[in-house]
Amino acid sequence: MRILVTGGAGFIGARLVRAAVAQGHHVINVDALTYAASLSAVWDLDEMPNYTLVPADVTDGAAMRRVLSDHHPDAIMHLAAESHVDRSIKDAGPFVQTNVVGTFTLLEAVCAYWMDQGQPADFRFHQISTDEVFGALGEDGVFTDQSKYAPNSPYAATKASADHLVRAWHATYGLPTLISYGSNTYGPGQYPEKLIPLALTRAVAGEQIPVYGNGQQVRDWLFVDDHARGLLSVLERGRVGEAYAIGGGTELRNIDLVRALCRQLQVKRPIAGRYTDLITHVPDRPGHDFRYAMDTTRAARELEWCAETRFEDGLAETIDWHLRGVPRPEMTEHNHAVPLGDVA
Numbered sequence: 001m002r003i004l005v006t007g008g009a010g011f012i013g014a015r016l017v018r019a020a021v022a023q024g025h026h027v028i029n030v031d032a033l034t035y036a037a038s039l040s041a042v043w044d045l046d047e048m049p050n051y052t053l054v055p056a057d058v059t060d061g062a063a064m065r066r067v068l069s070d071h072h073p074d075a076i077m078h079l080a081a082e083s084h085v086d087r088s089i090k091d092a093g094p095f096v097q098t099n100v101v102g103t104f105t106l107l108e109a110v111c112a113y114w115m116d117q118g119q120p121a122d123f124r125f126h127q128i129s130t131d132e133v134f135g136a137l138g139e140d141g142v143f144t145d146q147s148k149y150a151p152n153s154p155y156a157a158t159k160a161s162a163d164h165l166v167r168a169w170h171a172t173y174g175l176p177t178l179i180s181y182g183s184n185t186y187g188p189g190q191y192p193e194k195l196i197p198l199a200l201t202r203a204v205a206g207e208q209i210p211v212y213g214n215g216q217q218v219r220d221w222l223f224v225d226d227h228a229r230g231l232l233s234v235l236e237r238g239r240v241g242e243a244y245a246i247g248g249g250t251e252l253r254n255i256d257l258v259r260a261l262c263r264q265l266q267v268k269r270p271i272a273g274r275y276t277d278l279i280t281h282v283p284d285r286p287g288h289d290f291r292y293a294m295d296t297t298r299a300a301r302e303l304e305w306c307a308e309t310r311f312e313d314g315l316a317e318t319i320d321w322h323l324r325g326v327p328r329p330e331m332t333e334h335n336h337a338v339p340l341g342d343v344a
């Protein structure tokens with residue numbers, strides 16, 4: 001397939017692009033190269049005949065129309081987004097712009113392109129969404145792909161808005177769409193503002209590791225390569241107009257996750273003191289969702305997909321990557337808008 005991936009220089013996008021190129025798909029990577037992008041994660045693909053990078057912004061309708069007519073994709077995988085909850089609380093404007101206006105702009109361009117092509121039934125527009133659109137769970141229960149939307153953060157609200165646009169473009173114009181709800185994703189290459197890479201960066205520097213509130217919030221952790229494989233399964237086997245929950249099946253309280261990370265670090269890079277002594281509880285985030293968990297039965301049944309990476313192994317790979325000092329954009333005063341660890 002010729003797959004146009006938006007946000008393919010981001011954390012999940014880069015691993016998805018690598019997996020798709022390795023499977024022989026032709027990938028057109030459309031990315032605005034914001035602070036969250038990492039060209040070092042995809043630079044070596046420039047050598048590949050089945051990979052093209054197009055620096056462009058999804059809110060630019062003319063650029064989207066151009067890339068579609070230049071590259072003739074069979075499928076769109078839409079990952080480009082502003083993705084950091086704390087930033088969305090500080091300033092929701094860029095989230096509305098990229099996640100809502102950007103998705104609308106892309107949908108308009110893609111729908112016109114699809115109609116010009118004679119509305120091929122095997123075309124796909126895959127919207128990459130998040131379990132956060134469903135809001136918070138209590139101690140029990142799980143989200144499914146049928147759960148009611150109830151977003152709590154500006155980030156989640158803009159992702160929910162984008163999902164609704166995608167759904168409407170399917171119902172109204174017949175565009176063959178798919179939606180996937182991924183759970184909290186971790187792994188090598190994540191920008192160091194999210195909980196795991198932030199905790200690692202701080203711990204290795206001997207600095208305080210911030211944990212929101214009492215750290216009792218529960219997240220369902222999914223290794224990035226399992227997520228990428230899940231997205232390709234949705235694209236290849238998902239039923240048009242449907243949505244699929246892609247969860248890691250590893251529920252952990254934030255405080256337990258940070259302690260597990262400190263324990264592994266103590267073995268891999270021993271220090272005289274204890275990394276756990278660096279853990280510092282900081283005031284909770286407003287509207288902080290208590291718990292997320294996903295029922296992935298449908299993905300297992302219809303897509304033959306399930307998460308395969310044990311959390312300890314995925315965490316070890318993530319820590320090893322950090323300790324090797326693989327290049328990542330540095331946090332600067334300019335791009336490090338919020339100094340606390342996010343768990344989104």
Ligand SMILES: NC(=O)c1ccc[n+]([C@@H]2O[C@H](COP(=O)([O-])OP(=O)(O)OC[C@H]3O[C@@H](n4cnc5c(N)ncnc54)[C@H](O)[C@@H]3O)[C@@H](O)[C@H]2O)c1
Nearest residue numbers: 007009010011012032033034036037057058080081182185
């Ligand atoms: N990280 C997670 O835990 C997680 C979980 C579920 C779903 N998701 C979703 O997966 C997608 C990717 O997440 P991520 O963690 O890789 O994000 P990320 O922030 O690491 O990467 C986002 C990428 O999108 C690009 N981008 C941003 N604005 C753009 C624009 N206007 N036009 C074109 N490109 C633009 C950035 O340059 C960057 O390369 C997002 O849609 C996110 O909502 C993420």
